[in-house]
Amino acid sequence: MSMQYKSFYFTLIVMFLILTASACTSTTDTSKITENEAHKQDVFEEKYEEPITVETVFIVNKTIEDVFSEAKLYESTWNKGYEDELGIKLKYAWIAMGTDDNYNRVDVAITSGDIPDIMIVSKEQLGILAQSNLINKNLQSIYDQYATPLTYDVQHGDGNTAFDSATFNGQLIAIPNTDASIDSAPFLYIRMDWLEKLNLEVPTNLEELYQVMKAFKENDPDGNGIDDTYGLMLAKDFLDEGMGETIGVFNGFHAYPTAWVKDESDNLVYGSTLPEVKTALAYLNRLYMEGLIEPEFAAKEPNDTVELSNNNKVGVQYGKMWNPIWPLQTTIDNYPEANWQAFKILSNDNKRAQPLIGLKVRYYYVVRKDYEHPEALIKLLNFFTEKQNSLITAEYEKYFLQEAPASGLHMTTFETWPTLKNLEAHWHIIEALESEDTSQLNIEEMDYYNNIIDYRNGNKTYASIEKVFGPTGSYDVMDTYYQNQEFKINEFYGAPTDAMKITMERILDIELDFYTRVIMGQLSVDAFDEFVLSLNHLGLTEITEEVNQWYDSQ
Numbered sequence: 001m002s003m004q005y006k007s008f009y010f011t012l013i014v015m016f017l018i019l020t021a022s023a024c025t026s027t028t029d030t031s032k033i034t035e036n037e038a039h040k041q042d043v044f045e046e047k048y049e050e051p052i053t054v055e056t057v058f059i060v061n062k063t064i065e066d067v068f069s070e071a072k073l074y075e076s077t078w079n080k081g082y083e084d085e086l087g088i089k090l091k092y093a094w095i096a097m098g099t100d101d102n103y104n105r106v107d108v109a110i111t112s113g114d115i116p117d118i119m120i121v122s123k124e125q126l127g128i129l130a131q132s133n134l135i136n137k138n139l140q141s142i143y144d145q146y147a148t149p150l151t152y153d154v155q156h157g158d159g160n161t162a163f164d165s166a167t168f169n170g171q172l173i174a175i176p177n178t179d180a181s182i183d184s185a186p187f188l189y190i191r192m193d194w195l196e197k198l199n200l201e202v203p204t205n206l207e208e209l210y211q212v213m214k215a216f217k218e219n220d221p222d223g224n225g226i227d228d229t230y231g232l233m234l235a236k237d238f239l240d241e242g243m244g245e246t247i248g249v250f251n252g253f254h255a256y257p258t259a260w261v262k263d264e265s266d267n268l269v270y271g272s273t274l275p276e277v278k279t280a281l282a283y284l285n286r287l288y289m290e291g292l293i294e295p296e297f298a299a300k301e302p303n304d305t306v307e308l309s310n311n312n313k314v315g316v317q318y319g320k321m322w323n324p325i326w327p328l329q330t331t332i333d334n335y336p337e338a339n340w341q342a343f344k345i346l347s348n349d350n351k352r353a354q355p356l357i358g359l360k361v362r363y364y365y366v367v368r369k370d371y372e373h374p375e376a377l378i379k380l381l382n383f384f385t386e387k388q389n390s391l392i393t394a395e396y397e398k399y400f401l402q403e404a405p406a407s408g409l410h411m412t413t414f415e416t417w418p419t420l421k422n423l424e425a426h427w428h429i430i431e432a433l434e435s436e437d438t439s440q441l442n443i444e445e446m447d448y449y450n451n452i453i454d455y456r457n458g459n460k461t462y463a464s465i466e467k468v469f470g471p472t473g474s475y476d477v478m479d480t481y482y483q484n485q486e487f488k489i490n491e492f493y494g495a496p497t498d499a500m501k502i503t504m505e506r507i508l509d510i511e512l513d514f515y516t517r518v519i520m521g522q523l524s525v526d527a528f529d530e531f532v533l534s535l536n537h538l539g540l541t542e543i544t545e546e547v548n549q550w551y552d553s554q
Contacts, residue, residue: 048087054376055116057105058413059096070095076411077399081387086379090413093119099363110134117371120363120413121174123165127495129366130168136367136374140172146378151385154178157419162361164554165493175377179360180419183321184241185481186248186345186355187474189328191315193339194221206252206283206348209316213292216315231292233317235305239512241320243327244297244305246284248318248345251488252353253280257515258508259356260492260547268491268551270540272511278528279348284519298516310334318345321422321474324467332463340467342474344481355481358490365414380414388418396443423482426475433471497546503539510535 060068073079073095082088093109093116096102103122109115110125115134129135136142147155155162155178166174188209195202195212198219203209213231215221222229235244239258250257256271263269271277287293294300294308306327308314312335317323321342328340347353365381367374387399400410418424425445432438432449441449448469451462467473481487496504514531517523 047085051083051087051089052373052376053089053091054118054373054380055091055093056118056413057094057096057102057116057120058092059099059102059120062098065097073411078410078412081399082380082383086383088376088380115366115368117368117373118377118413119366119368120177121366122363123361124496124501126166126174126364126366127168130173130495134369135173136369136371137168137171137173139175139367139374142374143172143175143378146375146382148382148385150389151378151382151416154385154388154418155381155416158359161359161493165359165361165495166364168495174364174366175381176361177363177365177416178419179362179417180422181357181360182419182478182482182487183422184357184360185321185478185487186241186245186251186318187321187323187477188248188343188345189317189319189323189340190343191216191221191338192341193337194315197221197223202343203346206249206346209346210283210287210292213287213316214290217290217292221315222312228313230294230308230314231316232287233305233308233314234293234297235302236298236300236516237302237512238297239515242302243317243319243323244300244302245318246280247356248353249284250277250280251356252346253277253283253348254351254354255280256356256488256490257511259358259488259490261488262491268544268547270535270544273532273535273540278525281515281518281528282525283348285521285525288519289521293519298520306330312338321468321478324474325464328467329464332460336460341472342467342477344477344486352486354486354488356490357487359493360419361493377414381416384412384415393443401443422469423475423478426469426473426479429469430471430476491551492547494547494550497543497550499539499542499546504543507535507538507540507543510538 058073070092073092079090082090094102094105096105102120103125106115106119106121106125109119110128110132113134121129130137155176157178158181162176162178163172166172166176190202190212194200194216198215198221200212200215201208203212216229216231218227220226220229233244234246235242238244238246241247247257253276255274255276257277259271260268261271261274284293288295294305294314297305309317309327310330312331317328324340324342331338331340345353345355365377367377387395390396390399425448428441428445429449429452432441432445433452438446438449448465451465452470455462455466469475510531514523514527518525518527
């Protein structure tokens with residue numbers, strides 16, 4: 001295996017360990033377990049006397065399509081563990097190649113009325129199933145009886161919101177696959193080596209950031225004597241989370257496109273239509289017209305846009321906490337002097353900028369109405385949280401550090417993630433770096449710690465770990481966000497309303513098109529009010545009414 005491939009594979013694995021929050025850093029204090037909780041633990045650990053079969057589904061992550069096989073799935077550590085420890089044998093109604101393929105198959109199954117025992121569905125599909133007679137709608141009592149204290153703590157780290165999103169007419173009809181809501185917050189990334197080369201200070205507001213980006217464009221920071229650098233990296237889907245996004249820019253103007261936020265009367269309004277968006281668009285148009293954004297950005301997917309960072313041609317980008325792993329590590333691989341650093345998003349005025357976050361439920365588990373062992377779902381999730389939290393090194397390695405193609409991707413359908421796992425890892429690693437005492441680190445944290453030490457000893461391959469978990473990493477910024485509770489919450493987390501099902505997709509398309517054309521100067525920002533009226537006429541007024549009806553019922 002070439003060094004280049006090893007580097008890429010390492011990056012891939014670490015990114016998925018972070019994105020999927022693959023290890024819980026907290027442990028259960030057994031002295032505090034009540035008699036009822038101890039009983040629930042016993043119920044979970046009790047193996048079925050007669051093995052049962054669960055028909056379910058599996059989604060193949062696109063990054064392992066080339067090495068995946070059905071045989072590897074059936075022979076996986078997870079499937080063997082379910083049989084050996086729980087007496088549960090899995091079979092698969094389908095194996096989907098990616099999430100979209102799974103949801104397409106779910107649509108067919110719902111239409112036919114023939115669904116597997118346990119199925120993964122989207123929020124939209126859950127809304128449809130809520131009106132059907134296909135699923136078990138009494139999961140609360142089953143969850144209360146079988147969920148271990150650890151599973152409850154993992155799934156309720158953000159409070160009860162995730163479970164509220166799976167509750168219809170007062171009934172819990174699905175179990176959410178929870179994730180870390182704070183991990184969706186936007187960050188600002190700046191090339192510190194370019195700042196130093198051009199004798200610039202770290203910007204403290206959006207106007208100063210403009211001046212920095214202007215210098216990155218005009219003052220030849222890559223030193224090749226050619227006008228070929230840009231200030232801001234942007235992708236065509238810049239309202240989506242990820243890389244080359246503008247969410248942090250809008251948030252800096254106190255604007256929250258595609259989110260539902262409270263107005264002064266405590267009603268929910270669609271953030272894309274508020275006046276602050278107009279100011280943010282004018283700022284982005286200014287950047288584009290002055291050449292600080294790549295002229296062809298509107299035609300570029302995120303993976304195409306990252307060619308700028310890969311080739312040392314851009315100095316600023318907005319993205320997520322994992323961006324130092326991808327794509328910014330590649331800049332350092334190609335240009336070892338490169339030094340990307342994460343910062344809080346900047347404000348355009350003296351009010352602090354609030355990074356937007358939303359409820360992070362990756363998908364929902366539903367149980368077929370007449371399936372005789374609905375508790376099997378909870379037992380399978382308990383199994384995951386137990387192995388995730390294992391204090392036995394061999395046990396953790398067995399399930400979470402196995403050979404490719406599963407390492408970091410987990411050959412199991414049944415997962416659920418702690419909400420503060422990555423931030424806690426940062427806290428623990430910082431403490432260990434300061435004290436040089438690693439005795440309190442878990443296995444994953446120890447790997448990150450060693451990678452940071454390697455980086456500090458000159459191995460630039462591990463720069464990304466320093467830039468995520470180290471003292472100048474994205475989680476150091478996240479810690480500030482968290483400690484000061486700076487987040488802005490997307491207040492709507494329900495299933496799509498009736499009007500949303502009809503027109504929301506069209507509204508989102510029109511919105512992205514309008515924003516893009518304003519940024520590129522094809523439309524004046526003064527057309528914003530007319531744009532808002534057009535969305536209202538298209539159906540946004542009805543959607544807003546339904547969203548507030550949902551909000552009032554919570």
